[in-house]
Each structure stands twice: as structure tokens, then as C-alpha cells.
């Protein structure tokens with residue numbers, strides 16, 4: 001892979017900031033497309049200096065309660081979160097939501113719609129792969145996924161069957177190869193997702209913005225519609241990118257967040273929890289900003305941050 005700053009680049013070592021990593025606001029579990037159960041993830045986190053996390057599974061919030069419960073005895077604060085798949089002006093954009101009321105009906109109904117369309121596109125992908133001679137079945141994919149089925153599950157199977165050396169290679173050579181797999185999955189409009197998070201009392205944060213086209217053109221529109229933060233301390237950013245994103249966060253008064261975006265892929269140079277993250281005060285800054293937006297209508301505040 002040519003992009004040295006991508007979190008998926010297996011050849012580039014993750015770069016850690018100079019502060020002690022005490023929070024990780026971007027984590028996935030097997031409830032979405034991670035390869036690690038909520039329980040194992042919390043155990044892994046408890047062996048680091050991290051004391052505050054957010055589970056940000058794609059379009060699903062089911063891991064939150066379990067993670068919260070296991071985290072109590074480990075003294076880890078869990079901020080309820082989610083990562084929503086959206087699109088804006090042909091850009092695929094991921095919006096993170098924090099401090100949300102994750103039982104919110106409107107939010108859950110939209111997440112349900114997104115999961116259905118994800119499922120349809122995965123089933124279609126499997127049939128395209130079968131047509132192209134790959135031995136893979138729907139059952140194999142559902143069997144290894146504990147919640148939502150996703151492309152990483154397909155990649156995992158293709159790797160285990162020896163078609164590719166790594167899941168990243170499976171992504172590069174086939175799953176993101178539009179000449180073979182070209183499926184348009186229904187995503188919700190970015191502005192709608194920002195609105196959904198806000199009406200669930202949460203704060204919307206732009207995930208891994210590095211690869212968004214015309215970033216400086218879209219940011220003001222997002223901010224006007226209620227965006228509260230932007231990921232700065234994420235991926236394998238060079239100093240130049242870090243400074244660029246940091247300046248954007250300051251210019252638009254957005255909280256600069258970050259995290260590992262860990263999926264438990266078990267691949268070389270994967271960014272592990274504790275390797276990347278925002279400065280220690282960030283969860284409090286994020287909470288202050290959310291309170292600024294919503295006051296007592298904030299979705300949910302974990303005890304550890306009160």
C-alpha cells in the first residue's frame with residue numbers, strides 16, 4: 001500500500017505521541033467488524049495506562065453495556081459511542097458519536113437501517129466472490145461474526161483459506177477493487193447523522209479526516225450543522241498532517257480527539273490500544289463541549305467523568 005499515513009499500512013510502524021496514552025476514543029469489537037470480543041478488549045485495555053475509552057462499533061451499540069459492566073472492576077471509564085457510515089458529496093465519511101443516549105429510538109432505527117443495507121451488500125459481495133471462483137459461503141461469514149457482518153469478516157476467511165497473505169491484501173486486491181466488487185451501499189447523509197447524534201444528546205466527531213476530499217470546504221458545513229470534534233491523533237499521521245488537522249480543530253473550535261481505531265486484526269504494525277490517542281485531558285474537553293451543546297439534555301455521562 002502506497003499511503004504511508006494510512007492506519008492499514010502494514011509496513012509503517014505506528015507513531016506514538018509524546019504524552020502518556022490514558023484514553024482511546026476509537027475502538028471496535030466483534031459486535032461490529034472487530035476480531036476481539038468486548039471482554040477480551042477490556043482485558044487488553046486494562047494492561048495499558050488507558051483509563052477512559054469509547055467503544056465505537058460501526059452502526060451498532062450493543063457492546064456498550066457489556067463493556068461498561070466489565071470495566072467497572074478495572075477502573076476504566078466507558079463513554080458510550082458509535083461510528084456511523086455516512087456519505088456527503090460522494091465522500092464516504094465516518095461520524096463518531098459520544099455521550100449519546102444509545103437507547104434513543106430515532107438513532108437506533110437509523111442504525112438498524114444501515115445494518116440492513118450493510119448486510120445486503122455483504123451478501124452481494126459473497127455472491128460476486130463465488131462467481132469469481134472463491135470458495136466462500138454466507139454461513140462461514142455469519143459464523144465468525146458475532147454481530148454485524150462486514151467486509152473484514154470476508155477478508156478474514158479469504159486469508160484463512162490462503163487466497164491472500166493478510167486481510168489488508170484481501171481488501172486491496174479484491175474487496176476494494178471496483179472492477180470486481182462494485183456495490184453501492186446505502187449510507188445516510190453526513191448532516192443527518194450529525195443531527196441524529198445531537199438529538200440523542202451526544203457530540204458528533206469527524207473520524208479519520210485525512211482522506212476526505214475538499215476537507216476545508218466541507219468542515220464549515222458540518223460545523224454549522226452541529227459537528228463538535230475532529231480526530232487529529234489517529235492513523236499513522238506525519239507531523240505535517242497532525243499540525244494541519246490541529247490547526248483545523250482550532251480554527252473551527254472543534255475538540256481534537258483520537259484513538260487507535262483498533263479492530264484486533266492481528267497484523268504487523270497494527271495500531272494497538274495505548275499506541276495512539278489524544279492528550280489525557282481530552283475526554284473532559286469533549287464532555288465540556290457536549291455540555292455546552294446540550295446542558296442537562298446530554299445523552300449519558302459515565303460516572304468516572306462526573
Ligand SMILES: [Zn+2]
Pocket residue numbers: 026028056083261
Ligand atoms: Zn473505526
